[in-house]
Amino acid sequence: MTATASAAGLAALLVMIAVLGGYGRRSACTTSDLLVASRGVTPWWNASAIGGEYISAAAFLGTAGLVLAYGADMLWLPIAATAGYVLLLAFVTAPLRRSGTYTVSDFAEWRLGSTAVRRIVTCCVCCIGWFYLLPQFQGAGVTLRVLTGAPVWAGWAVVVTVTLLLVVSGGMRSITAVQAIQFWVKVAAVAVPAVALLGMWHMDGSPDPTTGGPPRFERTTRVHVSTDAAVTVPADITVTARGRVDGVHRHGEATTLAEGRHTIARETEITFPDGTAVPHTERLPAQDGDAWATPFGRGEEHGLFRTCSALLAVLLGTMGLPHILMRFYTSTSGTTARRTAALIPILLALFYVFPVLYGTLGRLYAPELLMTGDTDATVLLLPQRMLPGPAGALLTGLVTAGAFAAFISTSCGLVVAIAGTVSQCARRRSGVTAFRAGVVFALGAPLVLLPRIGPQGAAGLVTMALCVAACSLCPLLVLGIWWRGLTAAGAGAGLLLGGGLAVTAGVLRLFHGPWTGWTAAVLAAPAMLAAPAAFAAMVAVSLLTRHRVPRRADRALTQLHLPER
Amino acid sequence: MTDERRAMAAAAAVRTRAAEGVAPPGTQTTGPDTPGDDQSDSDPSHPVLSCSASFGSVPRPDPAAAPALIRAQLRTALGTGAVVLTVLAGLPALLALVPELARTRVHGVPLPGLVLAFGVQPVWIAVALRQLRRAERAEREFPRR
Numbered sequence: 155m156t157a158t159a160s161a162a163g164l165a166a167l168l169v170m171i172a173v174l175g176g177y178g179r180r181s182a183c184t185t186s187d188l189l190v191a192s193r194g195v196t197p198w199w200n201a202s203a204i205g206g207e208y209i210s211a212a213a214f215l216g217t218a219g220l221v222l223a224y225g226a227d228m229l230w231l232p233i234a235a236t237a238g239y240v241l242l243l244a245f246v247t248a249p250l251r252r253s254g255t256y257t258v259s260d261f262a263e264w265r266l267g268s269t270a271v272r273r274i275v276t277c278c279v280c281c282i283g284w285f286y287l288l289p290q291f292q293g294a295g296v297t298l299r300v301l302t303g304a305p306v307w308a309g310w311a312v313v314v315t316v317t318l319l320l321v322v323s324g325g326m327r328s329i330t331a332v333q334a335i336q337f338w339v340k341v342a343a344v345a346v347p348a349v350a351l352l353g354m355w356h357m358d359g360s361p362d363p364t365t366g367g368p369p370r371f372e373r374t375t376r377v378h379v380s381t382d383a384a385v386t387v388p389a390d391i392t393v394t395a396r397g398r399v400d401g402v403h404r405h406g407e408a409t410t411l412a413e414g415r416h417t418i419a420r421e422t423e424i425t426f427p428d429g430t431a432v433p434h435t436e437r438l439p440a441q442d443g444d445a446w447a448t449p450f451g452r453g454e455e456h457g458l459f460r461t462c463s464a465l466l467a468v469l470l471g472t473m474g475l476p477h478i479l480m481r482f483y484t485s486t487s488g489t490t491a492r493r494t495a496a497l498i499p500i501l502l503a504l505f506y507v508f509p510v511l512y513g514t515l516g517r518l519y520a521p522e523l524l525m526t527g528d529t530d531a532t533v534l535l536l537p538q539r540m541l542p543g544p545a546g547a548l549l550t551g552l553v554t555a556g557a558f559a560a561f562i563s564t565s566c567g568l569v570v571a572i573a574g575t576v577s578q579c580a581r582r583r584s585g586v587t588a589f590r591a592g593v594v595f596a597l598g599a600p601l602v603l604l605p606r607i608g609p610q611g612a613a614g615l616v617t618m619a620l621c622v623a624a625c626s627l628c629p630l631l632v633l634g635i636w637w638r639g640l641t642a643a644g645a646g647a648g649l650l651l652g653g654g655l656a657v658t659a660g661v662l663r664l665f666h667g668p669w670t671g672w673t674a675a676v677l678a679a680p681a682m683l684a685a686p687a688a689f690a691a692m693v694a695v696s697l698l699t700r701h702r703v704p705r706r707a708d709r710a711l712t713q714l715h716l717p718e719r
Numbered sequence: 720m721t722d723e724r725r726a727m728a729a730a731a732a733v734r735t736r737a738a739e740g741v742a743p744p745g746t747q748t749t750g751p752d753t754p755g756d757d758q759s760d761s762d763p764s765h766p767v768l769s770c771s772a773s774f775g776s777v778p779r780p781d782p783a784a785a786p787a788l789i790r791a792q793l794r795t796a797l798g799t800g801a802v803v804l805t806v807l808a809g810l811p812a813l814l815a816l817v818p819e820l821a822r823t824r825v826h827g828v829p830l831p832g833l834v835l836a837f838g839v840q841p842v843w844i845a846v847a848l849r850q851l852r853r854a855e856r857a858e859r860e861f862p863r864r
Contacts (some may be wrong), residue, residue: 229835230811236843237803244796244850364829447829448821449814458815465807489855496851503840510836636793712785715792717858 155547156538160301163551167339167558168316174332195330195484201497203330204481206337208235208498209505210286210564211293211530214340214557216613217506219529221513222520223438223611225446227454227461228513231613232506234465236499238472243495246473249635249714251482251491257575258476258627265634267704268642274649276579278626279476280599281657283572285619286475287600289612290561290568293530297557299380300531301550310604312558314597317565321573321593330484333567336559337501343556344508347537347549351515354540363514364447368440369432369521376425377522383418385433385525387411388440393430397422426522435527446517456675463679464617470685471620474627476575477567487718512536530612533557565597572596607664617679618660625652625684629692635714637696638707644696652688656680784861791857799850806842810835 195203213235220228255261258279263272294313295306320332355361363369368388379397391411395404398419399411416433418424426432434440445451454460472478485491516523516532519539523529534557537549573592580588626649633640633648659680663669669677676683696703704710814821814831823830 226829226832226835229832233835233839233843234807236840237807240803240843240847240850241800243847244799244854248854362827364832365827444822447832448818449811449831449835450818450821458811461811461815462808465811469803469807489858492851492854496847499840499843499847503844506840507837636789636796711789712782715789716782716785717861 155544156550157302159547159551160298160554163553163555164312164558166551167555167562170335170339171316171320171332171562174335195486197485197490197494197497199330199334200481200484200490200494201501202334202337203484204333204478204494204498205501205505206333206335206340206559206563207477207481207567208475208502208564209337209340210560210616211289211557211612212616213505213509214344214560215293215297215530215533216289216611216616217509218512218516218532219523219611220613221510222516222523222532223529224452225441226449226451227457228613229449229510230461230465231468231617232502232509234468235472236502236506238469239495239498239502241469242473242478243492243498246479246631246635247482247495248488248492250479250631251485252488252714252716252718253710254713256480256483257571257578258474258479258631259575260578261634262630262645265704265710266640266642266645267706268646271642271646271649273579274646274653275627275630276575278622278649278653279575280572280596281653282474282476282619282623282627283568283596284600284603285622285660286477286616287565287568287597288604288607289610289615290565291600291604292607292610292615293612294558294561296528296530297534297554297561300528300534301554310601313561313565314601316562317569318593318597320562320566321569322590333563336563339559340556341505343552343559344505344512344533347553348508348511350545350549351536351540352511355515355518361518363443363517365443367431367442368434369517369524371426371428371430371432371521372519373428374425375428375522376423377525379418379420379422379424379526381420383420383525383527384436385416385418386436386440387413387416387431387433389413389431391426391430391433393427394425395422397424399424432521433525435525438524438527438529440524456672459682460675460679463675463682466685467617467621467624467679467681470624470628470681471617471622473631474623475620476623476627477564477571479627479631480571480574481567489717509533515540527609569593569596610664614678618656618663621679621681621684622653622656622660624681625656625688629685629688633689633692633696635711637693638711639696639700639703640692640707641696641699641702641704643699643702644692644694647695648688648692651691652684655684655687659684781861788857788861792854795850795853795857799846802846803843806839810839 213232217228217232220231250261253261253264255264259272259275262275263269291310291313292306294309296309298304298309298312299306361372390413392408393411394406395409396406397404399409399422400416401419404422411433415436432440439452439454441452450457450461482491482494485494512533515536516529520532520535523532523535534550534553537553538546540546541549573589573596575592576595577585577588577592580591629648629652630645634645659677663677667677668674821831825833
């Protein structure tokens with residue numbers, strides 16, 4: 155029944171998108187229409203669209219999953235995300251809009267008068283966009299696999315196809331409508347089930363997830379292991395298993411698993427009686443309630459460094475997200491762009507109330523996710539766990555629609571940003587053709603990378619993308635807008651150093667490893683080192699090439715900061 | 720592509736100065752400004768200003784005061800940045816260095832978790848609105864002619 159409800163939710167979302175997209179398609183014909191929706195969007199509408207674009211797989215599924223897996227340590231990420239918008243408002247939006255340029259690479263060329271810097275910025279935009287697209291596709295794969303049992307590529311195919319159709323047919327105009335409505339779809343999709351689940355939790359006697367030992371199964375639970383897994387069992391437990399456990403074939407008889415590490419072959423089914431401790435997949439820590447609910451409670455290696463560095467990446471990275479920056483060009487003036495940015499923290503604060511609730515309830519009602527490692531599925535599975543029957547199925551359908559709204563809206567925004575930036579670099583071909591070629595280019599690269607990366611949480615992947623943005627585009631924008639002394643050579647050096655370090659760290663983490671100690675901590679969150687390095691390189695090289703400050707720097711700064719009228 | 724951009728700039732009616740700003744870089748170095756010349760923006764013969772004639776009696780921002788406005792806006796922005804960084808660096812440091820504080824419970828509910836989950840976002844809303852108000856006030860009080 156849940157599979158049917160999920161499919162129905164997805165179908166309803168696709169119909170809604172098709173209707174809105176068709177409505178917008180009628181008049182999108184030139185590149186400027188495709189890119190900036192002819193600049194006639196009000197602050198609330200545009201803020202909703204930005205919220206819709208920003209609430210991606212990471213925010214919708216990843217945050218709840220991280221809270222379930224790691225606890226209070228992960229509450230920092232939503233805080234830093236909203237704070238990033240405050241900095242965006244303070245330092246970037248109004249001046250960037252007044253520059254009158256389409257994309258970040260246009261801004262770089264306009265401000266510094268260098269096509270070389272423009273090309274470097276285009277590369278950075280592509281890297282950020284691709285890192286950011288990976289978790290959207292992966293989240294879609296996990297969602298359909300968990301809810302309907304479909305192979306992971308089915309989810310990828312849905313997201314890629316819908317994004318391709320939407321972007322190629324209507325461009326940004328249809329997307330503004332789709333994005334803004336999708337934000338409210340997403341809020342409804344987490345809020346309505348959350349209220350129902352809180353009611354169920356209250357009727358259940360309000361059990362406290364923040365006390366007691368490691369999580370236990372509340373009721374008899376059957377877990378199907380779909381890939382070979384290694385798990386840590388926190389205390390001796392007795393289960394019944396069908397399949398290979400520790401290399402021995404079991405046929406449904408009672409088996410005792412001693413405390414420690416065990417291997418489970420794929421296609422094994424294990425039934426846990428109620429009250430048994432939950433085995434944790436190897437990469438997740440088993441924590442008692444108190445450690446889970448306490449920031450820095452689990453004594454992680456280099457915990458303070460990791461937290462601060464990830465915070466810095468999210469904080470500064472939000473200022474350099476190409477698909478978000480592009481949205482501000484759709485405002486009519488610098489002043490409306492600034493008002494738009496000031497509304498976004500309100501929308502995000504509203505949304506971020508809910509993932510934390512899901513993560514906390516997940517510890518009580520869906521702890522088997524800690525064993526399968528699919529913690530990103532917390533939001534998707536909780537409704538059917540807590541509310542069996544048609545009500546649960548209905549809510550699951552709603553959550554599925556919200557999740558796909560998250561994947562599709564973020565993917566659309568990213569693809570428009572990458573394609574717009576790339577197609578403006580290739581000026582020889584006609585605008586719309588180059589834009590469509592850019593769309594295929596933007597979607598193709600992550601599809602090639604996707605099968606090669608191991609199991610990764612959506613939020614971790616998005617933090618990587620934000621880190622690249624924090625170390626490349628953020629310093630370029632902040633210094634370009636506020637410091638007349640920035641030179642093309644300085645900007646190029648900073649972009650290459652910061653962006654290069656962040657991309658290298660991301661690639662090493664994704665395709666090599668596992669790493670340990672300080673190497674692991676730095677590779678997981680390189681922003682603390684790379685972002686200051688990028689800023690320092692830009693300032694130092696600009697000072698060394700002081701005689702090559704663009705002749706129009708003062709005029710450019712005046713245009714950026716003077717109100718329109 | 721250049722034509723499209725120019726058309727865009729024309730469509731955004733308010734933005735007369737954008738018509739020049741959006742033109743490809745390198746085509747507009749006719750101004751008298753040189754790298755070290757901070758006063759060039761006050762030059763009334765500057766091409767940026769010549770466009771403003773079309774506005775007739777509508778008061779225009781006075782570019783001569785631009786450096787002062789930029790400094791004022793930068794001060795506001797840095798103030799906001801300082802608040803954000805203080806909260807974002809201070810909270811983790813406080814909780815990591817004073818573990819007893821991190822374990823505080825009020826009526827059995829872990830206080831730090833509660834604050835992190837629901838208490839900090841309203842602060843950001845307040846900081847954002849304050850920044851918006853200050854930036855707009857700086858622009859309103861900006862000398863016009």
